[in-house]
Amino acid sequence: AQSVSQHNHHVILSEAASLELGCNYSYGGTVNLFWYVQYPGQHLQLLLKYFSGDPLVKGIKGFEAEFIKSKFSFNLRKPSVQWSDTAEYFCAVNAPLGTGRRALTFGSGTRLQVQP
Amino acid sequence: DVKVTQSSRYLVKRTGEKVFLECVQDMDHENMFWYRQDPGLGLRLIYFSYDVKMKEKGDIPEGYSVSREKKERFSLILESASTNQTSMYLCASSPLHGAQQLNYEQYFGPGTRLTVT
Numbered sequence: 001a002q003s004v005s006q007h008n009h010h011v012i013l014s015e016a017a018s019l020e021l022g023c024n025y026s027y028g029g030t031v032n033l034f035w036y037v038q039y040p041g042q043h044l045q046l047l048l049k050y051f052s053g054d055p056l057v058k059g060i061k062g063f064e065a066e067f068i069k070s071k072f073s074f075n076l077r078k079p080s081v082q083w084s085d086t087a088e089y090f091c092a093v094n095a096p097l098g099t100g101r102r103a104l105t106f107g108s109g110t111r112l113q114v115q116p
Numbered sequence: 117d118v119k120v121t122q123s124s125r126y127l128v129k130r131t132g133e134k135v136f137l138e139c140v141q142d143m144d145h146e147n148m149f150w151y152r153q154d155p156g157l158g159l160r161l162i163y164f165s166y167d168v169k170m171k172e173k174g175d176i177p178e179g180y181s182v183s184r185e186k187k188e189r190f191s192l193i194l195e196s197a198s199t200n201q202t203s204m205y206l207c208a209s210s211p212l213h214g215a216q217q218l219n220y221e222q223y224f225g226p227g228t229r230l231t232v233t
Contacts, residue, residue: 044208103161104161105175108157
């Protein structure tokens with residue numbers, strides 16, 4: 001089975017601090033990569049995605065992520081966080097299941113708390 | 117906008133009861149998914165369906181079954197609910213892009229928080 005590792009489980013930052021959340025995955029073939037965000041009381045929303053091309057992808061609300069194939073990584077970054085970024089962030093990889101079909105495998109999530 | 121709706125936001129059931137969780141999507145998507153979300157474990161795939169009457173097991177299918185009789189509706193069934201099935205259940209859908217199913221994103225419903233006592 002594929003695996004996705006998010007090393008930071010709980011991150012606390014002050015407003016205007018820079019953010020980097022780590023994500024590593026195990027599948028060595030072609031992958032699509034995603035970051036989803038879940039704000040308190042809301043459902044999962046897509047933050048950004050990588051399908052192909054430029055490994056640096058930009059998403060909503062000033063977030064970006066860099067795909068480094070050699071490191072099997074897709075880290076999320078934001079230069080200056082805001083209180084409204086307080087949420088849980090999930091990295092996900094679209095990789096094959098044992099049947100050959102594909103589905104998303106999610107990391108365990110990182111809870112970000114931004115203090116005003 | 118894609119809309120994925122789930123029949124209940126909160127549900128409380130007793131051990132041994134049969135539980136149905138319903139999910140409906142309005143974008144004619146081929147794929148539908150059921151996940152459970154637990155603190156510290158992220159989202160884990162229970163079952164998914166890529167067509168009407170078709171289903172495949174995900175990572176944690178034990179204790180669950182699914183039904184897809186119509187394209188827009190995907191039901192998760194707990195045949196005999198147990199306390200370890202207390203969780204948040206999320207439904208998602210996505211379009212089908214080619215045989216390799218690459219380049220798609222999933223759209224999520226609001227979730228059903230199930231408590232089994």
